Amino acid sequence: MTAYAEVIGDPIAHSKSPLIHGFWLEKLGIEADYRAHRVMPDTLGDYFAERRTDPDWRGCNITIPHKVAALDHVEDRGGVRDSIGAINTVLRDGDALIGTNTDAAxxxxxxxxxxxxxxxxxxxxxxxxxxxxxxxxxxxxxxxxxxxxxxxxxxxxxxxxxxxxxxxxxxxxxxxxxxxxxxxxxxxxxxxxxxxxxxxxxxxxxxxxxxxxxxxxxxxxxxxxxxxxxxxDGLEMLIGQAAAAFELFFDAPAPRDHDAELRELLTK
Incomplete structure (x- = not known):
């Protein structure tokens, strides 16, 4: 099976995160996938329970409306609940799911x-x-x-x-x-x-x-x-937070020297 990460939210069809991460994975020649997955509020707990047992799942980015509620389903080792109070990224650490926030940076x-x-x-x-x-x-x-x-x-x-x-x-x-x-x-x-x-x-x-x-x-x-x-514009923050999450998911820095090409792809 192929390692993968994804972005979750409701709605999710508008998300450009799969394009961004897919672009970087291709540039670096990493055999992995990044997907969009719609998760409704009443199934958020089930989502994390299922992913917890999937060894190919590296983590996820989180968008509206789950950034606060997701804190209840993951470990908060960095004290994000008391500081920012919301997470936008969850990564796997062995059998644990760790919540963090790359939005602020x-x-x-x-x-x-x-x-x-x-x-x-x-x-x-x-x-x-x-x-x-x-x-x-x-x-x-x-x-x-x-x-x-x-x-x-x-x-x-x-x-x-x-x-x-x-x-x-x-x-x-x-x-x-x-x-x-x-x-x-x-x-x-x-x-x-x-x-x-x-x-x-x-x-x-x-x-x-x-x-x-x-x-x-x-x-x-x-x-x-x-x-x-x-x-x-919104792509500045989107690309910036995605780069931090990408390294957490795939253990490699995002190739930011291709940002101009990436922005062109995202604005087609």
């Missing part, structure tokens, strides 16, 4: 050179991806942070969890001025509700970062470019 890499210390930021969303974003921003000493979410109370709890100063507001609240705006919600994704924001309060040197990658050219990024703001 993948998110932060494209903006690592920005002068973010003390800079105001806006984050949309309060799910697993938002947790990784807030964790990374807290480590960069960003603040204050305005968190927009359907449930402001949940957003306020997250700000407090990560020790971030700021406030939580409903999604339709006017934006404050900020150096960085990050959409860490599913809004704007194919099959999800649209995201329509008035970006006029943002200064001319603001950066707009959309974690959504299906479609890659989201209405949010289009609106930001119309204002000539700097933008970061």
């Amino acid at each position: 993948g998110f932060f890499a494209p903006i690592a050179d920005m002068p973010l210390s003390g800079a105001p930021a806006i984050v949309l969303g309060a799910g697993g991806a938002a947790r990784a974003v807030l964790f990374a921003l807290s480590k960069a000493d960003v603040g204050p942070v305005t968190l927009l979410n359907r449930t402001p109370l949940k957003g306020a709890a997250l700000l407090a969890h990560f020790g971030l100063k700021g406030e939580a507001l409903p999604l339709d609240a006017p934006l404050p001025p900020a150096a960085l705006l990050t959409n860490a919600s599913p809004l704007g994704m194919k099959g999800q509700d649209p995201l329509d924001l008035d970006l006029s309060p943002l200064p001319e040197d603001a950066v707009v970062y959309d974690l959504v990658y299906a479609p890659l050219e989201t209405p949010l990024l289009r609106a930001a470019r119309a204002r000539e703001l700097d933008t970061v």
Whole structure:
């Protein structure tokens, strides 16, 4: 049998992870496979129970809506539950399944050179991806942070969890001025509700970062470019977090010197 890893979520058909990992496996000549597997919330426990006994399974990446719930089915040796509070990667260690998070590093890499210390930021969303974003921003000493979410109370709890100063507001609240705006919600994704924001309060040197990658050219990024703001698309984080997971699954660094070719493949 062939060793394999996969990405799980519900929905999952939109995922580009099989393309990314398959591209790297081919470049490195590794005999392995990477698949997409739809797992509904009520079968998440069964999924991990089945994979635990499959010797060919190297691990999985996790997307919406399982990043928090998956913590209940794996070991948390790195204390991710108390830090980020969500996982996006599970790997096999002998008979054990270990949860970890590569989202935070993948998110932060494209903006690592920005002068973010003390800079105001806006984050949309309060799910697993938002947790990784807030964790990374807290480590960069960003603040204050305005968190927009359907449930402001949940957003306020997250700000407090990560020790971030700021406030939580409903999604339709006017934006404050900020150096960085990050959409860490599913809004704007194919099959999800649209995201329509008035970006006029943002200064001319603001950066707009959309974690959504299906479609890659989201209405949010289009609106930001119309204002000539700097933008970061969802492929940046997707490729960055995938590279960290790839090495965990297949014991080899992802060949990042082919990123330009990979982005071309992903945008066809």
